[in-house]
Amino acid sequence: MAVITLASSKGGCGKSTTAIVLAGQFAEQGYRVRIIDADPKRRVVRWAASGMVPETITVKAADHTSLATEVRNAELDNDVVLIDVEGSANMVVSMAIGRSHYVAIPANPSAADVEDAIQMVGLVNDIPNNAGKPAVHAVLWTRVPTGFRSREFNALAKQLEEAGIPVCDVVLSERSAYKSLISYSTTLDRLPTDEVPSVDKARSEGRALAEAISAAILGAQEKAA
Ligand SMILES: Nc1ncnc2c1ncn2[C@@H]1O[C@H](COP(=O)(O)OP(=O)(O)O)[C@@H](O)[C@H]1O
Numbered sequence: 001m002a003v004i005t006l007a008s009s010k011g012g013c014g015k016s017t018t019a020i021v022l023a024g025q026f027a028e029q030g031y032r033v034r035i036i037d038a039d040p041k042r043r044v045v046r047w048a049a050s051g052m053v054p055e056t057i058t059v060k061a062a063d064h065t066s067l068a069t070e071v072r073n074a075e076l077d078n079d080v081v082l083i084d085v086e087g088s089a090n091m092v093v094s095m096a097i098g099r100s101h102y103v104a105i106p107a108n109p110s111a112a113d114v115e116d117a118i119q120m121v122g123l124v125n126d127i128p129n130n131a132g133k134p135a136v137h138a139v140l141w142t143r144v145p146t147g148f149r150s151r152e153f154n155a156l157a158k159q160l161e162e163a164g165i166p167v168c169d170v171v172l173s174e175r176s177a178y179k180s181l182i183s184y185s186t187t188l189d190r191l192p193t194d195e196v197p198s199v200d201k202a203r204s205e206g207r208a209l210a211e212a213i214s215a216a217i218l219g220a221q222e223k224a225a
């Protein structure tokens with residue numbers, strides 16, 4: 001069982017999209033997945049309400065009064081719990097971090113996103129999880145333009161490296177397939193490949209991301225044992 005939070009203090013950097021990508025991947029691997037939508041906008045609740053979502057993925061809404069109970073309930077009958085939060089550094093985010101095995105901090109390749117990601121890493125490091133340690137965490141580059149890496153991107157990556165911030169090896173590129181997750185209200189494996197471009201590339205990024213996160217969680221558990 002693993003609890004994974006998508007956290008950033010910024011809206012629009014790809015938290016909900018990444019939660020949906022990971023939910024689809026873990027469901028495809030045969031896991032029962034619960035997404036806890038702790039964003040008052042409830043986009044993920046609406047995404048699931050469409051009925052195009054695999055039945056092994058369930059979504060529940062939560063706020064600061066119900067998050068702890070929802071996580072406990074989710075842990076009873078799911079293998080993976082994904083917590084999607086609002087883009088701010090509020091109490092819900094801190095509560096979610098404190099209950100997580102892994103925190104992914106999505107950031108687009110921009111100076112503002114990197115600044116916010118560094119702040120979020122600071123928060124994660126200040127919050128012990130159930131094991132009494134900060135959750136395993138990494139910045140996840142999202143909406144990365146395909147093709148050559150720009151000089152700006154390389155400079156931002158170097159800034160994170162110099163600050164000693166862990167960065168996920170896998171990136172989610174800028175692809176219309178990711179946008180289509182909301183418009184088609186479904187998972188990557190169910191998107192129509194004849195209508196949406198590069199679904200296969202998005203699927204392989206999603207699979208690699210799910211594997212990287214699983215490996216990081218397992219690695220931390222083995223180290224603790
Ligand atoms: N990798 C991506 N490629 C293309 N568009 C993306 C990608 N990730 C997110 N988006 C788009 O960016 C917008 C914000 O993403 P979202 O996941 O809702 O961010 P957040 O939950 O952090 O506010 C949405 O329109 C979404 O479709």
Ligand SMILES: [Mg+2]
Binds near residue numbers: 084
């Ligand atoms: Mg969101």
